[in-house]
Amino acid sequence: MTKYVTLSVRDEEYREITRTMRTTDKLHTLIDFYYDMVPxxxxxxxxxxxxxxxxxxxxxPADYGMRDRDELAFSSQIDSSTFLTLTVREEEGLGSFSLTLRTTDQLRDLMDFCYEMVPTVDYGDGVFLFNGRRVKGHRTPEELGMVDGDWI
Structure with missing residues (x-):
């Protein structure tokens, strides 16, 4: 059975566009609709x-657990290239975890998130590697040349 949600986008000018879509449709449908409606x-x-x-x-919408009448905020003050999503792939079969962060955020935030997700691993026991090199928590994705979708 196909599920539908009605989602809206509200921007800084208090413009709001609304669209009903399947929960399995890509969000670019809603985003493109916003750009079309707000020239x-x-x-x-x-x-x-x-x-x-x-x-x-x-x-x-299903990927984000969006529900009917959820709202997306549009901000022209934020450059979407300042964010990236990194995924930590755990080698012991405990899964993988993704987190969106700014390119200038310390990777400690991602590491802390992973330890929270895997309570059976004591904090500090893991080693995080990117391109075969150990990642230190004080470093940033920008410093390491990471791009959206990279794996650690």
């Missing part, structure tokens, strides 16, 4: 946020 905003400008976190236009 004052250049295509690709700004960032779309759900619950304060940037959304990936290639993911679906």
């Amino acid at each position: 004052a905003v250049a295509y690709g400008e700004g960032a779309f946020l759900h619950r304060g976190e940037p959304v990936d236009r290639m993911k679906t």
